[in-house]
Amino acid sequence: MSDSFFSRSGALHRRTFLRVAGASAATASLVLAGCSDPAPAPIAANPNLLTLTDGDVGLLNYLYLVKQVQVAFYQKVIGALPGDFSDAEKLSFNDLRDHELVHRETLRFLLGTNAYDVLLQQPLPLDFSSLNLATRAGVLTAAQQLEDLSVAAYAGSLRLLAAVPTAALLAKIASTEARHAAFVRDLRTPGSFAGTDVVVNAGALQSVSLAKTPTQVIDETKAFFLPIVISPILLPTV
Amino acid sequence: MNLLNILAEIEKADPEVYGRLDSRRRVFRHLSGLGGKLATAAVPFALGSIFNKAYAGATATQATVLEVLNYALLLEHLEATFYNLGTGSIAITSALSANNVKSLNAIKTDENNHVAFLRGVITAAPFNAAPVTPAATDFDFTGAQGGSRAALFADVLTDPNTFLAVAQALEDTGVRAYKGSATDLMSNKTVLEAALNIHSVEARHAARIRTMRRGGLQPAGDRASFAAPGVNLSTAPKSWVSGRDNNGPVPGTTDAVYGPGTPASGTAATIFFPAENNVIQAGANISALLTTANITGLAATSVAAAASEAFDEPLDMATVKAIARNFVKTGTPTFALLS
Numbered sequence: 278m279s280d281s282f283f284s285r286s287g288a289l290h291r292r293t294f295l296r297v298a299g300a301s302a303a304t305a306s307l308v309l310a311g312c313s314d315p316a317p318a319p320i321a322a323n324p325n326l327l328t329l330t331d332g333d334v335g336l337l338n339y340l341y342l343v344k345q346v347q348v349a350f351y352q353k354v355i356g357a358l359p360g361d362f363s364d365a366e367k368l369s370f371n372d373l374r375d376h377e378l379v380h381r382e383t384l385r386f387l388l389g390t391n392a393y394d395v396l397l398q399q400p401l402p403l404d405f406s407s408l409n410l411a412t413r414a415g416v417l418t419a420a421q422q423l424e425d426l427s428v429a430a431y432a433g434s435l436r437l438l439a440a441v442p443t444a445a446l447l448a449k450i451a452s453t454e455a456r457h458a459a460f461v462r463d464l465r466t467p468g469s470f471a472g473t474d475v476v477v478n479a480g481a482l483q484s485v486s487l488a489k490t491p492t493q494v495i496d497e498t499k500a501f502f503l504p505i506v507i508s509p510i511l512l513p514t515v
Numbered sequence: 516m517n518l519l520n521i522l523a524e525i526e527k528a529d530p531e532v533y534g535r536l537d538s539r540r541r542v543f544r545h546l547s548g549l550g551g552k553l554a555t556a557a558v559p560f561a562l563g564s565i566f567n568k569a570y571a572g573a574t575a576t577q578a579t580v581l582e583v584l585n586y587a588l589l590l591e592h593l594e595a596t597f598y599n600l601g602t603g604s605i606a607i608t609s610a611l612s613a614n615n616v617k618s619l620n621a622i623k624t625d626e627n628n629h630v631a632f633l634r635g636v637i638t639a640a641p642f643n644a645a646p647v648t649p650a651a652t653d654f655d656f657t658g659a660q661g662g663s664r665a666a667l668f669a670d671v672l673t674d675p676n677t678f679l680a681v682a683q684a685l686e687d688t689g690v691r692a693y694k695g696s697a698t699d700l701m702s703n704k705t706v707l708e709a710a711l712n713i714h715s716v717e718a719r720h721a722a723r724i725r726t727m728r729r730g731g732l733q734p735a736g737d738r739a740s741f742a743a744p745g746v747n748l749s750t751a752p753k754s755w756v757s758g759r760d761n762n763g764p765v766p767g768t769t770d771a772v773y774g775p776g777t778p779a780s781g782t783a784a785t786i787f788f789p790a791e792n793n794v795i796q797a798g799a800n801i802s803a804l805l806t807t808a809n810i811t812g813l814a815a816t817s818v819a820a821a822a823s824e825a826f827d828e829p830l831d832m833a834t835v836k837a838i839a840r841n842f843v844k845t846g847t848p849t850f851a852l853l854s
Contacts, residue, residue, distance in 0.1 A: 352812060365743035371814075372753065375821035378813055382805055383825075387797050428715055436708040441698050445786055446797055448694050448711060449826040453755060455718035456827075460754040463726050467738060468614045470723040471621060476716055481635055484628035486712035486719075515704070 327393065328508040329491075333440050335512045338393045339491050340447065341384040343430050346501050347377045347423055349403040354416050361413045366464065373420070373457055380450050387446070403501045417465040424458035425475050426497060432488035437513045455486070490514070577641060580703050583696045585647045586832060587710065588633040589852060590692055592649045593839055594685055595630050597656055598623035601682070606673040612733045622682075622720045629713050636706065653849035654842055656681060658768075661844025667768050679728050680764035684772045686721035687756060687763075688838050690714060691830035695776065698786050718827065722754040728764070729754075755824050758792040776834040788831045794822040801825075 329335040351374035358367055385392050394400065409415035431451035438444040459470035477485050489497075491509045499506070601607055602623050608616050637646040658667030671677045693714030700707040729751045730742045745751025748761040756773065763769030776788025783798030794802040802822040805813065813821075836853040843850045 355812070363741050365741050368743050369754075371817070372755070372821070372824065375813060375817050376755070376825040378810055379801060379805060379821050379825035382808055382810075383796050383799075383801055386799050386801075386804060432708070432712045432715060435697075435711050436704045441701055442784055442786065442797075444701065445694075445698050445829065448697050448714070449796070449828065451711065451715055452690050452694065452718035452827040453825055455715035456722040456755045459719035459722035460726060463723060463754075464741075468618050468621070468723075470618070470726075471625060471716055471719040476625070476719075481632060482709065482712075483632070484625040484713075484716060485632065485709055486715040488708065488712060 323506075325504050326506050326508060328510065329393075329512055331511045332513065333438055333443055334388070334391045336434055336437055336491070337384060337388050337443070338391070339495070339507075339509065339512060340430065340434065341381070341388060341392065342502075342507060343427060343494060343498065344377060344381045344384055345400065346403055346498055347427060348374070348381050349400070350405060350408075350419065350423055351377055353405060354410055354420075357410075359411060359413045359416060362416075369460065369464075370420075373461075376453060376457070380453075383446075383450075387443070401502065401505055404503060405501065407500050414465070417461060420461045421458070421465055424454060424461050426489070426494060427454045428458050428475065429487055429489035430491070430494045432486045433490050433494070437491075437515070439513075576702075579699050580706055581637065581642050581644055583699050583710075583832075584633055584637050584642070584706065585644075585852075586696065586836075587693065587713075588630065588637065589647050589649060589849070590689060590835070590839060591626060591629040591633060592647075593654060593842060594689060595623070595626040596651050596654050597682070597685060597842075598626055599651070600656065600672055601678050604672050604678075607675045607678050610675040610732050615727055615732065615734075618723055618727065619682075622723070625716055625720065629716075632709070632713070636709070647849075647852060649849040649852075650847075653844055653847040655844050656842050658841050660841070660850075661846070663845045667841065668765070675732055676728075679724055680769075683721065683724045683728060683752070683764050684769045686717055686724055688772050688830070688835060689717040690721055690827055691772075691776075692832075692835040693717065694827060695788060695829035695831050695835065697829075725752045725754045728752060753824070756791045756827060757820055757824050759790055771834065771838050776829070776831040778831075786829075788834065789828050791828050792823045793826070793828055794819065796826060 329338050351370065355367075355370055355374050358370065362370070405419075408419040410419065428451070431447060431454060435444050435447055435451065438447065458475070462469045462472065475487050477483055477487055491512050495507050495509050598619060602616070602619050608619075611619070634646045636642070637644050655661050656671045657669050658671075659665060659669075668677050668681050671681050693710055697707060697711055697714070700710055729744060730738075734742070742751070744753045744757075748757055749764055749766055752760055752764075759770075759773040762774075763772050773791045775790040778787045779789055781787030789795070794800060802819050805818050805822060806815065840850060840853045843853060
């Protein structure tokens with residue numbers, strides 16, 4: 278199922294995307310007063326493009342978006358866990374969902390009015406039709422994919438943050454995600470908690486977690502967000 | 516607020532401000548937004564970020580980074596030695612399922628690789644320093660500190676349950692230790708990233724050890740992860756830290772691993788080290804925030820536990836050293852390094 282936000286609700290608030298994707302003309306002219314740089318070119322109005330801003334705000338919005346995927350995934354599967362999930366596994370999946378909710382609400386609080394979805398009337402409808410969620414194996418495969426991706430996302434973005442307290446807070450989330458990933462991997466294949474596909478297995482960085490840049494992570498999650506396209510081009514890279 | 520005036524004022528005090536900010540052009544790229552994407556509300560946030568970035572390297576010294584690296588190395592030596600001994604103990608390996616033994620061997624390999632990695636970083640530029648090199652015989656995992664006091668875990672290298680209990684405490688300490696020192700590494704982004712990514716591997720280890728303890732030594736069909744957490748979080752823990760985990764695997768002895776560090780409290784703008792049952796993040800009570808949000812599907816009875824479990828808390832160097840001293844013989848150079 279691929280619900281388009283637009284076909285369903287009519288309109289994503291245009292203001293929301295201006296907020297994320299651009300400043301008002303007034304802001305630009307205020308800041309640029311006295312500056313010889315040419316005025317920025319107007320942004321082409323692509324209502325499906327969500328361009329993350331520069332700096333910590335952009336990075337936090339990026340991690341907040343990844344978190345939306347995780348929450349929506351667990352909300353979806355917990356409502357209909359395949360019958361071969363044991364009672365113990367169901368309890369654990371409730372925990373995973375609850376933790377992701379905690380993370381999402383914490384990031385939302387941290388972002389305040391800078392959250393990309395402040396003016397959204399409803400959350401982005403995430404499309405999980407690419408995942409097979411009808412079997413235990415399918416659910417565990419998908420959960421592992423998302424948890425490992427989340428670990429790699431934190432591994433590759435904490436160094437890009439400027440504010441020390443923000444980095445400290447996100448590190449608290451990063452290791453919880455690693456616990457999740459190890460647990461889900463062990464559910465799927467006992468003993469695969471730190472497999473060589475997620476931990477570097479050669480060279481100087483052997484046994485260090487694999488990191489992915491925001492661009493890589495957004496590329497791997499893009500199918501979930503369609504028709505919305507997320508652009509990381511303004512995010513810090515060093 | 517006149518941003519241009521602010522920069523001009525800073526330039527009077529610090530003529531190098533533009534150098535610190537990469538370039539004047541970059542300042543305006545931040546402030547105006549390339550193509551104008553910086554919302555008004557984001558300007559103060561962005562400005563703070565720019566200056567944090569510019570001055571971080573000037574305040575945190577290379578010596579601090581080196582100190583943290585040697586401290587992390589000492590802890591990795593402790594962990595590597597622990598697993599080297601444990602996986603060499605027939606009494607332990609013969610009592611565990613093949614898959615559980617394989618997991619311990621994988622963790623052992625990781626810890627030894629972490630030792631090698633940190634030694635490599637310390638000996639290379641820009642540090643070019645001698646890494647700490649504790650002798651394996653400096654450690655005493657019974658907790659008797661070489662006989663200077665009664666043992667805390669007398670059968671740690673012969674009883675698999677005791678070994679896994681101590682393993683959990685060491686891994687959970689490792690996660691907190693790296694996290695607690697990460698903010699001292701902000702001036703060296705390469706080292707920061709490596710340390711945080713070692714830390715997430717430690718978290719994977721911790722989760723595995725916890726899953727093993729919950730599932731038993733020889734779980735049927737090796738499906739250890741199927742076991743639900745028991746009523747007693749000391750003996751059948753979750754794969755993540757829940758509250759203070761009933762003070763850890765051995766209440767009365769492992770309490771400090773899950774307790775507060777120093778300072779134990781602070782504000783959203785400061786670094787502090789609360790106990791693992793902390794639910795205040797970024798200055799907000801996350802438990803209360805979630806209750807107010809009234810999210811469909813989130814049981815009211817789960818909120819407090821979830822708000823604690825969702826975050827691993829950092830621990831300061833002095834508190835971690837005190838925990839590590841339990842496993843080191845008194846009078847050794849290693850004990851001195853941890854004092």
